[in-house]
Amino acid sequence: MKICYFDAFAGISGDMTVGALADAGADAAQLLAALESLDTGARYSLEKTKRRGIAASKFHVSWTDNKTHRHLPHIIKIIDGGAMSERARANAKLVFQKLGESESTVHGSPIEKVHFHEVGAADSIADIVGACVALDLLGVEAVACSAINVGSGTVSTEHGIMPVPTPAAALLLKGKPVYSRGPATELATPTGAAIVAALAGDFGPMPPLRIESVGYGAGDKDFPEHANVLRALIGQTTGARESTTVEVIEANIDDSTPEVLGWAMERLLEAGALDVTMQPLLMKKSRPGTLLRVLARPEDREKLAGLLMAETSSLGVRFFSAERRVQARRIVEVETAHGRARVKVAESGAFAPEYEDCRTLARSTGLPLQQILSEVSQAYTKNA
Numbered sequence: 515m516k517i518c519y520f521d522a523f524a525g526i527s528g529d530m531t532v533g534a535l536a537d538a539g540a541d542a543a544q545l546l547a548a549l550e551s552l553d554t555g556a557r558y559s560l561e562k563t564k565r566r567g568i569a570a571s572k573f574h575v576s577w578t579d580n581k582t583h584r585h586l587p588h589i590i591k592i593i594d595g596g597a598m599s600e601r602a603r604a605n606a607k608l609v610f611q612k613l614g615e616s617e618s619t620v621h622g623s624p625i626e627k628v629h630f631h632e633v634g635a636a637d638s639i640a641d642i643v644g645a646c647v648a649l650d651l652l653g654v655e656a657v658a659c660s661a662i663n664v665g666s667g668t669v670s671t672e673h674g675i676m677p678v679p680t681p682a683a684a685l686l687l688k689g690k691p692v693y694s695r696g697p698a699t700e701l702a703t704p705t706g707a708a709i710v711a712a713l714a715g716d717f718g719p720m721p722p723l724r725i726e727s728v729g730y731g732a733g734d735k736d737f738p739e740h741a742n743v744l745r746a747l748i749g750q751t752t753g754a755r756e757s758t759t760v761e762v763i764e765a766n767i768d769d770s771t772p773e774v775l776g777w778a779m780e781r782l783l784e785a786g787a788l789d790v791t792m793q794p795l796l797m798k799k800s801r802p803g804t805l806l807r808v809l810a811r812p813e814d815r816e817k818l819a820g821l822l823m824a825e826t827s828s829l830g831v832r833f834f835s836a837e838r839r840v841q842a843r844r845i846v847e848v849e850t851a852h853g854r855a856r857v858k859v860a861e862s863g864a865f866a867p868e869y870e871d872c873r874t875l876a877r878s879t880g881l882p883l884q885q886i887l888s889e890v891s892q893a894y895t896k897n898a
Contacts, residue, residue, distance in 0.1 A: 525701025528641025535648035538729025665701030718759030
């Protein structure tokens with residue numbers, strides 16, 4: 515699967531995204547033609563430049579249309595009128611929908627009535643559509659993103675001085691890994707945040723990847739602290755498609771009963787935990803206790819932490835990130851004398867019968883679970 519990994523060490527904006535993808539090999543002529551077809555009255559260009567010694571592409575938009583306030587239906591109509599693939603069109607609408615939802619929440623207005631002011635101007639339409647068209651031209655099937663440097667300080671907007679990240683950007687990046695480093699200025703714009711919030715399926719360290727091309731998109735300013743560029747790495751993934759970064763949530767508990775802990779484990783797994791384990795502890799004052807540990811996708815961290823504290827006596831939890839490598843797996847169904855059961859098969863060839871299926875067959879037939887496991891394994895081996 516071809517993936518685009520955005521390395522947002524200097525933040526992310528719409529124009530940086532388009533520049534990085536063009537620099538990574540998206541055909542400039544086709545990209546600019548798609549943007550011209552939007553008929554917004556804007557003009558577009560790509561320029562080779564440098565930021566702190568790194569060669570990069572700068573995406574420029576100029577326009578004469580003074581109408582800077584647009585509603586979502588008008589923007590959707592502009593996108594529908596453009597010449598681009600249906601995939602690029604759908605992605606562009608998805609990004610604007612995400613952006614509209616954040617603006618609606620921030621301003622307390624229905625999404626249909628949200629004025630997109632800065633983000634609805636011709637340059638931001640070009641940034642979002644341009645990013646989606648460029649990803650399509652590169653044949654990208656999935657997007658991932660690093661932790662995002664959001665910057666710090668304040669920024670001047672149409673609504674006055676706002677803290678960084680701005681309210682809309684902060685909402686869009688909710689649940690995503692962010693940090694602040696470098697100059698006191700806005701590094702992650704709402705447009706850039708909306709692109710990755712809508713399109714990126716994973717955030718964190720770079721996934722296993724065979725790099726095919728690398729591109730750098732330049733921001734407007736040239737900071738002395740670091741190169742103001744967004745890096746895009748395009749390549750083929752290796753191994754499983756699952757998240758390679760997990761959040762570990764854990765708590766030491768010494769005053770919950772085994773029944774409560776067992777129930778908490780069930781609830782956490784039902785809510786999307788990748789795994790839940792318990793380990794006996796000897797805690798202070800020689801009290802016996804339990805270490806409850808949860809493995810979670812980054813986007814599920816807050817939900818599962820809240821559930822852990824709601825369902826146990828714990829008053830606090832610890833977080834830390836961990837990397838993992840998992841083999842790609844597929845599911846194969848096999849037929850036995852007692853019914854059908856699924857088998858998990860790893861890319862290495864290792865396999866294991868699905869426990870829940872075998873448990874169901876053992877209950878329905880009255881046969882020992884070990885016999886069912888053995889027969890399912892034999893059925894898979896015979897047909898493999």
